[in-house]
Amino acid sequence: MPTEGQKKLLEELKNSLTRALPEGRITSGDYARTGCHLEVRLSDVGMRRVAAVMKDKRFHLETITAVDFPGSFELIYLYSTYYDDICRVIAHIQILKDASPHTVSAIYPGAIWLEREIYDFFGIRFLDHPDLRRILNPDNADYFPLLKTFGKTKLTEEIDDILC
Amino acid sequence: MLNIKTIDDASINERVYQLNLGPQHPSTHGVLHLLLKLDGEVVIAADPIVGYSHRGHEKMAENRIWEQFLPNTSRIDYLSGLIYNQGYCMAVEKLCGIEVPERAEYIRVITSELNRISSHLLGIMAFVMDIGAFTPFLYGWDDREHVLDLLERVTGSRLTYCYNRFGGVRNDIDQEFCDGTRRFIDRLRGRFKDYHNLITENIIFIKRTRGVGIITEETALEFGVTGPSLRGSGVNYDVRKNEPYSVYPEFDFEIPVRKEGDVMARYQVRMAEMEQSMNIIEQALDNLPEGPVRSHVPRFIDPPAGDIYFAFESARGAVGYYIVSDGTRVPYRIKVRTPSFSNLFVLTRVLPGNFIADAIATLGSIDVVVPEIDR
Amino acid sequence: MRSLSGLKEYIKEILTGSKSLVIGMGITFKRLFMPIVTVQYPRRKLTMTPNFRGHIEAIYFDDTKSHHCVACGLCVRTCPSHVIKVQGEKEKAGGRKYGQKYYIDFTKCSLCGLCVDVCPEKTLTFSHEFELAYLSRWDGVIDIMRRLEAVTK
């Protein structure tokens, strides 16, 4: 039951995003199941262009996170708006394991610490980041905890064979 | 108010005085290390250093089955444990398409709103103690005991509840809980008059909070600030109203918003928000439907593959679970978007130019829970 | 003229300010004579509500004069912090197993209640024990079967 404001906003967003990201696949997500109104899928870097479009539509950067898939990392950028016709945009950006994407902290200063957390957990280094260092783990830690290869404890094998 | 000296001013550099506020400090509400660069009493730069209570909830999520992550959720933000429980259960229910009976939804809303009141009580009174008034802290503590007793009667524990399950709640609420809640709400309304006389109208409190630590709407947008800190700056954003979930659409309550964006505005927003929570509880208690409290759910659930982002409103702001499931019994990735993470780092923009006392007041007014940042 | 209104405003602020100070003191003075709300713990102990969650314990059933645990191990696998160890034997070769030892280390237990929910025989419940401080970590490991026998004897 999206309101007209939402529909209008979605249309505007879709047009400006397709103009800014010709190579991206922009589909309107099914809010009931995935919680996002608009999905942008990019195979390569383009997060600054997405951020620029979002910034002048007065969206705020809800969070940046990453998921460690076997072949590649997937960076997730979530934008949503404060104002009445709520709309959430999710940008999935597939990057290679050793790629180093560009930081968006020039557009959203809040992203400095979000990107530091992703570096801390996944080891993804962001280009031109003001001070890229670990945020949660001890500074001399040499591991990246949220990688799937880290810490495959005996526990997880145990669970796999019993329950699955 | 003060002529803010820029950090790279040459004359400043040899007078810069580095002070470690924390990690063990009476007013950082948890293990937060705020590295302040001072020129005399004026803060020039603030660099929050976090990670002291990092337990790796997200890594734990990848080593446990879906049910076993339940106790973790209420330990991410221990002050609004029930709200996080409800959020996680609703996210997984939305992913698997599990139906939740009407009565369970109402009980979840009642217990979450009670939890929000207890969290606001502690947040406000700890903030007032940072300003220097000890006595209101203990009055707030006394009220909070009543909420904890009520929730102990229903859920069995006082702080880290694990009360919600997939498909509903663990056990039903009895009539004594409903009467106890109504008595508590009348008692708290009576005490609000005392709090306003003792704190809000107090000339010293007004002088310490009016026009201090102003967060503009623009800064809030850039840093992704949400919750009472945002509503204090004039933006009417509350997930319960903007993205209604559970049975919130059936209650009419309005969102308190203030324009000034200073410490006093955030304090007043929290006080007004408690009154709104009380309205919600009363309306929920009045038309509490009958019926089961838990729909039949298999013992170990297997959600379909896919990803979901579910946002809900905790006492500190908009929380979000981003869950990636690959169809097995163990979640592939759970990212918890916590409001305190974005709210805290606004300090790097807001603190420069204030006194130390204002820095403490601003930190208290943002009501940061540090384990929520460190996850 | 502006300074005069500024002065008048300043005086008015002082007056309202001091009035609010006096009201504040009035409230605390009233509180001085209100009854005390705190409970002196060692002298007076509170009774826990029926739903209170202490560490888990077995329920006494009349038909078996003891518990119903069949040592199926479901609770062992569901527990997020791996706190439970169960051991059981069969009286007769093909018959039902019967739980002999049921160790829990409640210093690591997060009181989530998953074991109580998942138990097929519904023989687990929460005790009302809240004084869980012991001298050594190993005192935290208790056998709830012995505890049941001690209680029921």
Add this chain to the structure above:
Amino acid sequence: MNITQLPFIKEIYGFLGHDLTATVTGILIILVFVPLNSAFLVWVERKVAGHIQLRPGPMEVGPHGILQTLIDAVKLMSKEMITPKLADKFLFWLAPIIIIIPAIVCFVVIPFSPLMQVREMNVGILLIFSFSSITVLSILMGGWASNNKYALIGAVRAVAQNVAYEIPLLLSTMSIIIMTNSFKMSEITAAQSPVWFIVYQPVAAIIFFISTTAETNRAPFDLVEAESELVSGFHTEYTGMRFALFFLAEYTNMFIAASMGAVLFFGGWHGPFFPGLIWFVVKVYILIFVIIWVRWTFPRLRFDQLMNFAWKFMIPVALINLMITAIVLKVL
């Protein structure tokens, strides 16, 4: 057979002469009275604070926790007196001693009752003011010497605060002294027999009490040892008996401030039918109760507001009050 004829005391009395023995015994009584009184005040503060916050306060040791402060003193004595590594050893050791000396000396001139006054000096009030300004010196010494950033900020604040609040204190007392034109404490109390000075000088009384609260670093002006900002200000690094001395000095200063208030504005030992001493002690403890009551009600002022409040409000009002009193006295 008055006391001086007893065998043992006779020699001392003969050796020292009347005046000196009176002073020596007075000082001995004070040396006993000061620790006992501040121990009692600590207990009173914790009880009043407790009951204001709906809790009973100390109850464990003795009936209603009366021995609590005694046990605290024993605990503090048994605690190790740690000196920080890079601290300035000599100043660090000296600071607590210097804070105690003025606290005890000020008792010499306080008229507890017509007969009970250690020594009547014609510079009575002046002596108390001059000695009480030494405590700032020791606070600065303690703050600087303990090589701790919080302590240094606390010490610097203490100096600015005491300098700012010394002036309104003196001005408000001056308006009393013009009326009695004598510094003698007993003469000031004597002049108040018919009507207490608070009736003539209500404004001076308010300014006096506000500035004594600030002088003794008590809330809402306790920026020197602000728990939530400076951990505990200048005595952060002090442990054991040194911390006890700072604590003792704080409560003794509070007693001195209250007794000066009682003498200047509430007519010292004047009172209808009870003996003088009872009246004096009752008035002082009522004033102390007010100081404690204020502490547990109000939040803390910010540092620049503290300064503005002193320089922009208290001092002008005190000056105007002094001028009016002078004009009125001239006219009468």
